[in-house]
Amino acid sequence: MEKNDNKKEKSFRVDENSKDKQLEQFREDPKDQYMTTDQGLRINHTDDSLKAGSRGPTLMEDFHFREKMTHLDHESIPERVVHARGSGAHGFFQPYDDSLKAFTKAKFLTNPNTKTPVFVRFSTVVGSRGSADTVRDVRGFATKFYTEEGNYDLVGNNIPVFFIQDAIKFPDLVHSIKPEPDSEMPQASAAHDTFWDFSSLMPESTHMLMWVLSDRAIPRSFRMMQGFGVHTFRFINEAGKATFVKFHWRPTIGTHSLVWDEAQKLGGKDPDWLRRDLWEAIEQGNYPEFELSVQLVPEEDEFKFDFDLLDATKLIPEELVPLRPVGKMTLNRNPDNFFAETEQVAFHPGNLVPGIDVTNDPLLQGRLFSYLDTQLNRFNSSNFTEVPINRPVCPVHNHHGAGFMKMTIGKGKANYWPNSIDNGCPMMAPENMGGYVHHQEKVEGHKIRARSESFNDHYSQATQFWNSLTEPEKDHLVSAAHFELGKVKNKAIRERQLANFYKVDPTFAALVAAGIGVEVPKGMDVESTGNYEDNEASHKMKKGKSVSTSDAVSMEKNKIESAKTRRVAILVENGFEYNEVMQVQEALKAAGAQSEIVSMLLGKRLSSSGQELEVDKSHVTTGSIMYDAVYIPDGENSIRAMAMKGDALHFISEAFKHCKTVATSGHGIALLQKAFVVGIDLAEKDSRKVMSHKGVITAGNDADAEEFATKFVEAIQKHRHWDREKTMTPA
Incomplete structure (x- = not known):
């Protein structure tokens, strides 16, 4: 028996479809099926409970009603204490x-x-x-x-x-x-x-x-x-x-x-x-x-x-x-x-x-x-x-007993080990047959509630993290601290946390303090650059490998420039330039990006040359926050209509505020100006040129369409244009 069972276990193999195959027996497709009770009884009517007369009380003998309600009452299980969503x-x-x-x-x-x-x-x-x-x-x-x-x-x-x-x-x-x-x-x-x-x-x-x-x-x-x-x-x-x-x-x-x-x-x-x-x-x-x-x-x-x-x-x-x-x-x-x-x-x-x-x-x-x-x-x-x-995809054999939700039907007489009644099965697996063996480690010490002194450094890596960020990342972190600690009502708590932040970096602490209504505690030198005295172990001289900065923790320093799966909103109203939209959509698709037509209302929009486009999203159901970039095709009537619509202007100004790529041509340049796109030179100096500045792409009426699409995609690949944050005025 031992030889045959081991051979069977050893022959088991797993592949990407094995879990799907296992789950297949549990899946139910209701297509072309009659509704039944849990016992398989076909149901003839499920819109009304069984009553004593059409206006009488519901009868307890209505087993279908009781089964249906019982399921609803017991369908939820406690959510996870953490990671619930x-x-x-x-x-x-x-x-x-x-x-x-x-x-x-x-x-x-x-x-x-x-x-x-x-x-x-x-x-x-x-x-x-x-x-x-x-x-x-x-x-x-x-x-x-x-x-x-x-x-x-x-x-x-x-x-x-x-x-x-x-x-x-x-x-x-x-x-x-x-x-x-x-x-x-x-x-x-x-x-x-x-x-x-x-x-x-x-x-x-x-x-x-x-x-x-x-x-x-x-x-x-x-x-x-x-x-x-x-x-x-x-x-x-x-x-x-x-x-x-x-x-x-x-x-x-x-x-x-x-x-x-x-x-x-x-x-x-x-x-x-x-x-x-x-x-x-x-x-x-x-x-x-x-x-x-x-x-x-x-x-x-x-x-x-x-x-x-x-x-x-x-x-x-x-x-x-x-x-x-x-x-x-x-x-x-x-x-x-x-x-x-x-x-x-x-x-x-x-x-x-x-x-x-x-x-x-x-x-x-x-x-x-x-x-x-x-x-x-x-x-x-x-x-x-x-x-x-x-459920694992490999065989499962053990002597675990009954209880709620027992779904397998165990065979055999012995539900214990060792046993002789079932020939000692299921058996212990030696290590060379896949039996799990814990790593042997010598452990000795006094039984004590204590923490190793090697755990006493609480600030060095926090300082390392701060020093490793780019300036925009640091700005965002400080703003987040302003929001989080700004919600804290107890001033003593804000002051205590600021003291911890000071031990990370005095400049960082000063920047946070400026936004939360507290002062850097007296005696703390905000001009210090980190070589300050502190009783914490984290600022003592220590032996061992370390680094003062780690570029790997910065998202910006490790950014992968790709337009793949990026979402682009194309804003149109009646009178847009159809060929421009087609050329840009083709370039976006080639780069792996996705585009959606956004307009004031759902339905179809008529181009200046007579073609129609179906609107994917209306302004009431979407927003610039759901896209990675915005494109406004030329078309005098389309641009004029958007200039009169607050939703369209807000869409553009909000995307600009969030440092996303914004692109337009011809009459659309004036629309950017009306949407408070500031800090960018939007003057049309040459109708043949394509301009790209801080993620804003503009083109004159005679500019090359392919060059425009290429620069638009290149700007999308950068994800955000943080250099805009220092110069723009928020909309």
Whole structure:
């Protein structure tokens, strides 16, 4: 029996379609089917309950009514305490080569011929299921790999560090950042007293706060968002040798953000913005792609840095340990049912496979308990792993008992081990047959509630982050601090947080102080450049590898210039130039961008030469905040009509304010001037020229159409034109 079973297990293989095939048996297509009860009884009438007369009371014998109502009453499950609002997608992961075999025996990372199915859930952290997508918040980035050796969950965020070092502080963090208990306000926001009270008293949060105040916390799209495993894990190779590893996801189309004004407006105009963007991209065939990279640190180098690898408030600068590309993940299918898949998917950092192990990171150790515990609360059963979206694609054999939601029918007499009745089955698997073996590590010490002194540096990497940003990124971070701390009513809390910011950088603290109604504490020299005295360990001379700046943390310094999947609004009214629109649309399509016709009302618009175009969106249903660029084709009557419409003028001025590419020609140049596009030379000096200045593209009546389209696409590829912020007057 042992020989046959081992052979059967060994022959199992996984591919990108294996999860789809498994889920197929659970999918139901109602097309051409009769409605039935849960027992399969066909239903003849479902519009009226069974009554004693047409105006009489409903009868309890109406089993169809009771079944229907009972389902509704019990359809919800408790939402996640954090990461309640999410969006998911199916796809696959494929490694580039087998080079990681030297470091890990995890097969899904080392076999380039295998496409491992995945399910990814992106999420916000703080808000409830009904909150908006675009709030300033950390974003979850959780990936379930359905490997041939079992499910592996890489549960991370879009920020590489965290607020706290030890999981015992996690309840305090969550309580402080959630709506205040007396008023249940504000929703999905850290901009209130209790959060900043907590964080100002927890200096270890400072580094994470810098990231949350940066543009990283308002991503343009889930498709344009990095992911990080946050913790340091271990790779284990076939010889049993361990290597420390950090995981990174990088979107192939680059990492980009919204601006704060956009994020706030989108929360009202389309609170499902990020969710909708992901769904529509997949439906259109613009499959999101993410490259998985790792940072590898030999065990013998564990203490060669000026920070502790087990400290979750720290990252490993890429200048010290470069990223090593591993493979690529492609998301190519939306869920068939949001509740059954996205809402019921259950992640756990303890879902491991041979070749990957945890470390003694005290935050990770707590998550190993918390994630499992919260799923037990949500599902009210330990059988949540039998829900279709959570089921592994490989065989599952164990002696787990009954309970709610038991979906498999176990065969055999023995539900215990060891046993002889069922010939000792299911058996233990030796390591060479895929049995999981924890990495052997010598651990000794006194039982004590304490934290390692190597965790005492709370400011160095926060300073490093600030020093690594471009000027526009710094400006945005300061503005975010003005908003967040400006919402804090207690002045003492604002002052305490400012003291922490001073230890990051005195100039930064002074810039924040100017906007929140407090002064830099006396005795603090705001002219200092960082070599100031402080009792904190972070400003003591330390041994180990370190860097003062890390360009890798700046989105602007690592910008991928691409127009792929960018959304362009084409503003028209009756009388537009049809040929111009066709030429620009063709250029946009060739660059991978998407365009939509936007007008005052839905319907068709007539060009100056008699052709018609169907309007995709009206001004009341959309806005410039939903596009990456704006194009206004020439056409005297069209331009004149827009000049009389406040919505069109606002559309243009708002796009300009948000530093997006704006393009027009001929009569459209005067429209830009009326829309308060300022700080740009809009004078038409030569009708044959195409002008490109700070993301505003203009062309005279006799200019080359191809040159105009080319410069328009080139400007879109830059995403934003931040140099505009210093010179323009807001509309």
